[in-house]
Amino acid sequence: MAEYKGVMVLGEVIDGKLAAIATEILGCGRRLADELKEELSCILMGGEVAKVADEVIAFGADKVYIAEDSLLKDYRTDSYIVVTEKIVQEATPRILLLGQTAVGRDLAPKLAFRLGTSLATDCLELEVDTEAKLLSATRSVYGGNARAIFTSESLPQMATARQKAMSPLERDDSRKGETISVKVEIDPAEIRTNVIEKVKEEAVGIKLEDASIIVSGGRGIGGPEGFKQLEELAKILKGAVGASRPPCDNGWTPTTAQVGLTGKIVAPDLYIAVAISGASQHLAGCSGSKNIVAINRDAEANIFKEACLGVVTDWKQIIPPFTEKVRELMAG
Amino acid sequence: MNMVVCCKQVIDPEAPPASFSIDSAANKVIPPAGIPPVVNPFDEQAVEAALRVKDAIGGKITVISLGVNLTRDVIKKPLSMGADELILLEDEAFEGGDSWSTAYALAMAIKKVGEYDIIFCGRQASDWDAGQVGLGIAEILGIPSVTVAKKAEVINGKARVERVVADGYEIVEVTLPALITITNELGEARYPTLRGIMAAAKKQPIIWKPADIEVESSQIGAAGRRAKLVKLFQPVREGKCEIIEGDDVADTAAKLAMKLRGLKVI
Ligand SMILES: Cc1cc2nc3c(=O)[nH]c(=O)nc-3n(C[C@H](O)[C@H](O)[C@H](O)COP(=O)(O)OP(=O)(O)OC[C@H]3O[C@@H](n4cnc5c(N)ncnc54)[C@H](O)[C@@H]3O)c2cc1C
Numbered sequence: 001m002a003e004y005k006g007v008m009v010l011g012e013v014i015d016g017k018l019a020a021i022a023t024e025i026l027g028c029g030r031r032l033a034d035e036l037k038e039e040l041s042c043i044l045m046g047g048e049v050a051k052v053a054d055e056v057i058a059f060g061a062d063k064v065y066i067a068e069d070s071l072l073k074d075y076r077t078d079s080y081i082v083v084t085e086k087i088v089q090e091a092t093p094r095i096l097l098l099g100q101t102a103v104g105r106d107l108a109p110k111l112a113f114r115l116g117t118s119l120a121t122d123c124l125e126l127e128v129d130t131e132a133k134l135l136s137a138t139r140s141v142y143g144g145n146a147r148a149i150f151t152s153e154s155l156p157q158m159a160t161a162r163q164k165a166m167s168p169l170e171r172d173d174s175r176k177g178e179t180i181s182v183k184v185e186i187d188p189a190e191i192r193t194n195v196i197e198k199v200k201e202e203a204v205g206i207k208l209e210d211a212s213i214i215v216s217g218g219r220g221i222g223g224p225e226g227f228k229q230l231e232e233l234a235k236i237l238k239g240a241v242g243a244s245r246p247p248c249d250n251g252w253t254p255t256t257a258q259v260g261l262t263g264k265i266v267a268p269d270l271y272i273a274v275a276i277s278g279a280s281q282h283l284a285g286c287s288g289s290k291n292i293v294a295i296n297r298d299a300e301a302n303i304f305k306e307a308c309l310g311v312v313t314d315w316k317q318i319i320p321p322f323t324e325k326v327r328e329l330m331a332g
Numbered sequence: 333m334n335m336v337v338c339c340k341q342v343i344d345p346e347a348p349p350a351s352f353s354i355d356s357a358a359n360k361v362i363p364p365a366g367i368p369p370v371v372n373p374f375d376e377q378a379v380e381a382a383l384r385v386k387d388a389i390g391g392k393i394t395v396i397s398l399g400v401n402l403t404r405d406v407i408k409k410p411l412s413m414g415a416d417e418l419i420l421l422e423d424e425a426f427e428g429g430d431s432w433s434t435a436y437a438l439a440m441a442i443k444k445v446g447e448y449d450i451i452f453c454g455r456q457a458s459d460w461d462a463g464q465v466g467l468g469i470a471e472i473l474g475i476p477s478v479t480v481a482k483k484a485e486v487i488n489g490k491a492r493v494e495r496v497v498a499d500g501y502e503i504v505e506v507t508l509p510a511l512i513t514i515t516n517e518l519g520e521a522r523y524p525t526l527r528g529i530m531a532a533a534k535k536q537p538i539i540w541k542p543a544d545i546e547v548e549s550s551q552i553g554a555a556g557r558r559a560k561l562v563k564l565f566q567p568v569r570e571g572k573c574e575i576i577e578g579d580d581v582a583d584t585a586a587k588l589a590m591k592l593r594g595l596k597v598i
Contacts, residue, residue, distance in 0.1 A: 078476060102496075106467070120559065139462075142345070146564055146567075148565075149561075201501065202499045237598060249519075255482075256498070262456075262516065280349050280352075302349050305573070309588065310575045318585055321586070322585035
């Protein structure tokens with residue numbers, strides 16, 4: 001049997017660009033590979049992905065496997081799994097990392113079952129014991145109320161990393177690496193799903209994941225009109241509007257605004273949580289923020305445990321004068 | 333349409349965070365006193381997804397739950413919502429499993445059920461949040477899967493699924509049989525009607541032991557684990573929140589804004 005060695009990551013490419021999460025897991029993978037004194041490789045898959053190979057190397061990879069095929073243009077489980085399975089079987093990495101994204105959530109578990117190994121999803125921290133060469137994966141469990149550390153004796157040791165949980169390396173274009181083009185026969189008949197349409201629902205303006213200021217509303221906002229007020233504040237701050245789950249479930253705001261365990265993971269400089277109680281599943285998506293401000297009329301609300309600044313009041317009272325004050329400051 | 337829905341009993345994920353505690357010696361969560369367990373909310377919505385298909389084109393819904401100490405009132409909820417049959421994999425041997433051993437036992441139970449066109453699962457269970465069992469079942473049974481669905485319909489012998497992605501959703505068509513995992517964007521699960529509750533009260537769950545689904549005890553529960561839980565703990569939160577107070581709201585608002593300016597975030 002082949003020896004399992006090295007660290008491999010799956011680098012997602014979105015709209016022709018290397019995804020932020022790819023640079024994050026490359027950063028993490030590089031650290032693990034250095035500690036193990038082994039190699040870091042990266043898989044790139046898609047319709048046209050070779051052009052980001054240099055970037056992947058600049059972010060830490062020693063080797064890039066490139067699989068391009070028109071059948072890989074859209075993400076589909078059956079085609080992606082065939083390619084990854086083949087590359088992994090041949091390269092036999094000790095550790096295999098993916099991002100906890102729409103792709104990673106779908107592909108990683110199925111791949112783990114196919115390879116007969118186990119997987120830790122949505123990891124916050126990944127460490128390696130250089131003696132036993134064992135990966136310890138710290139995951140968020142129970143909706144963020146607890147953390148669990150897992151190890152696996154089966155190889156490859158697989159994990160998906162939560163977005164924004166790992167730090168990318170500084171891009172270094174002088175880094176050298178090798179690219180390998182992989183030819184995989186994909187039988188179209190074996191792809192059992194078909195993407196008929198892609199519907200974009202994101203609000204216009206700054207992307208939530210990229211915003212440095214987020215104004216986020218919760219159930220206490222009470223309806224779509226309240227979100228208009230939050231939008232106004234966000235606009236002045238050049239930020240984006242987020243939400244806890246109830247406003248999304250109730251249709252007060254697009255579902256793409258949901259922050260949390262099962263929504264977006266954000267880490268802005270400023271996160272203003274308005275009428276949000278601070279359930280662990282919500283905090284899972286925003287606890288990486290540098291500063292959290294809580295506005296809530298209940299002084300006992302859990303959000304105040306996570307916030308650095310708080311105002312205990314009805315949001316309807318404070319948001320209008322606060323918006324005006326901010327407008328003044330931003331103008332001046 | 334023959335549909336199977338996998339439902340897990342969990343501690344209430346919406347219980348107040350302060351009620352959450354861990355027995356660190358046993359690496360286990362202590363169920364909060366006085367707060368009854370629930371059906372994993374995503375699984376409840378998976379039942380809802382199956383009921384919507386049944387409403388549209390008819391069919392039979394079999395619910396399978398794996399666990400120990402399953403509270404009858406809780407675990408029978410899918411029946412009172414309108415599911416037709418409930419199978420419990422209730423045995424000590426099934427306890428303490430991971431995604432692997434759980435998916436394996438459920439897949440074997442589904443094989444025993446025999447005919448299935450769609451298997452619905454929640455996108456993840458609200459206790460371990462792993463999101464692996466559904467995909468594991470699909471892989472073991474060799475069927476296609478679509479994850480994180482907010483809508484699933486059957487059209488011309490295929491399922492048409494709206495799969496939620498970061499910037500919206502994709503409309504995906506999948507051949508049957510298939511496994512579909514459901515997310516909360518599907519919408520609220522229906523409340524059981526009085527008639528449903530009465531009908532469910534009369535139905536007895538079918539209980540299957542490991543031998544009934546022809547699995548070796550080494551492959552299920554704690555014995556069949558591939559992932560080792562080293563440690564379970566609660567993260568420490570610092571909790572140093574400065575509460576801003578002013579003479580009136582305008583003053584408070586101004587103080588808050590100045591504070592943020594001082595922090596150089598605005
Ligand atoms: C498996 C699972 C996954 C989940 N994933 C997510 C997720 O990704 N993201 C997410 O957000 N949730 C998620 N949830 C839901 C989560 O558990 C909570 O139910 C949700 O976050 C609560 O939202 P909220 O704080 O807006 O509402 P509530 O908990 O109802 O809080 C509303 C708050 O508003 C305050 N309030 C009301 N009126 C006013 C007023 N006029 N002025 C000031 N304050 C006011 C109240 O004091 C209260 O604190 C998930 C749940 C489960 C089970």
